[in-house]
Amino acid sequence: MQAATFSCLACSNFTTKLKISMSVQTKIALVTGGSRGLGKDMATSIAKKGIDVMLTYKTFEAEAQQTVKEIEAIGQKAVALKLDMSDFNSLDNFVTHVKEILHANWNTNNFDFLVNNAGMGATVPFEKVTEELFTDFLNVHFKGIFFLTQKFVPYLNSGGRIINISSGTTRFANPGYAVYASMKGAIETFTKYLAKELGTKGIGANVVAPGPIETDFNNAAIRSNPQMKGILSSLSPLGRVGAADDIGSVVAFLCTDDAKWINGQRIEVSGGINV
Numbered sequence: 001m002q003a004a005t006f007s008c009l010a011c012s013n014f015t016t017k018l019k020i021s022m023s024v025q026t027k028i029a030l031v032t033g034g035s036r037g038l039g040k041d042m043a044t045s046i047a048k049k050g051i052d053v054m055l056t057y058k059t060f061e062a063e064a065q066q067t068v069k070e071i072e073a074i075g076q077k078a079v080a081l082k083l084d085m086s087d088f089n090s091l092d093n094f095v096t097h098v099k100e101i102l103h104a105n106w107n108t109n110n111f112d113f114l115v116n117n118a119g120m121g122a123t124v125p126f127e128k129v130t131e132e133l134f135t136d137f138l139n140v141h142f143k144g145i146f147f148l149t150q151k152f153v154p155y156l157n158s159g160g161r162i163i164n165i166s167s168g169t170t171r172f173a174n175p176g177y178a179v180y181a182s183m184k185g186a187i188e189t190f191t192k193y194l195a196k197e198l199g200t201k202g203i204g205a206n207v208v209a210p211g212p213i214e215t216d217f218n219n220a221a222i223r224s225n226p227q228m229k230g231i232l233s234s235l236s237p238l239g240r241v242g243a244a245d246d247i248g249s250v251v252a253f254l255c256t257d258d259a260k261w262i263n264g265q266r267i268e269v270s271g272g273i274n275v
């Protein structure tokens, strides 16, 4: 809760101030995959907008707790929760846990922003894709997001936003990304339907589609391969690959009132790669 202070302009003496304390519920975001990479920067950038954050990790709890500390240093409340999107049957328990955390930390059942960011990468040529790999990508990058979002809709405040993280690879084809990019394409279509069907509840939905960013993603494919990094940099008019803070600031902007009329959009944040 935050205290709001108002000046009484009707008073004859302007030094007289009427201070009215009232409760204003701080907005709350849930960022999946907030322990590292893009999600970490999204979580801290959102906190810089005065929003509290619940963030998730799958394995790297210490990194998630470090993000929590950085958000607390900014002056916002944060908690780290374990989530494994590949374990579809665990999603109901996760939703229950989020409800408990909301109640214990914010005395509310609701939150405002759902950022579906968590995910993994793999470079596998189409002809070598197994059903097992397909199912793993389906669960993490599409089915899990579809149903997690459905389960959270009753707890999203009116005025809330869903932000789904896609990829530049839905616009341009990158060999070895057939499964990954297909799931991201599904998320983009899904987002349009979210915007259409949740508008009556005052909830908007957008896609942010990053280009290649130097993170741990896909076994740090960009960072650990200078040749690939050079090629990707040369495809960008700005002559470099992206950094996490190229993306987090855009996601944070979408959580502000300034972005309230952006809805149902795919916003590519790729430095103009392959234009």
Ligand SMILES: NC(=O)c1ccc[n+]([C@@H]2O[C@H](COP(=O)([O-])OP(=O)(O)OC[C@H]3O[C@@H](n4cnc5c(N)ncnc54)[C@H](OP(=O)(O)O)[C@@H]3O)[C@@H](O)[C@H]2O)c1
Residues within 6 Å of the ligand: 032, 033, 034, 035, 036, 037, 038, 039, 056, 057, 058, 059, 060, 061, 063, 083, 084, 085, 086, 117, 118, 119, 120, 121, 140, 165, 166, 167, 168, 209, 210, 211, 212, 213, 214, 215, 216, 217, 218
């Ligand atoms: N980096 C890029 O070039 C790029 C480009 C376009 C789109 N994207 C998208 O951006 C998102 C974040 O990527 P990133 O670059 O930040 O990757 P990253 O640095 O590898 O971080 C991945 C994050 O997702 C979590 N995670 C991984 N698998 C998970 C699972 N099965 N269930 C729940 N959480 C899981 C990780 O948790 P732990 O830390 O506990 O492992 C971590 O927080 C992904 O959706 C990715 O597809 C990335």
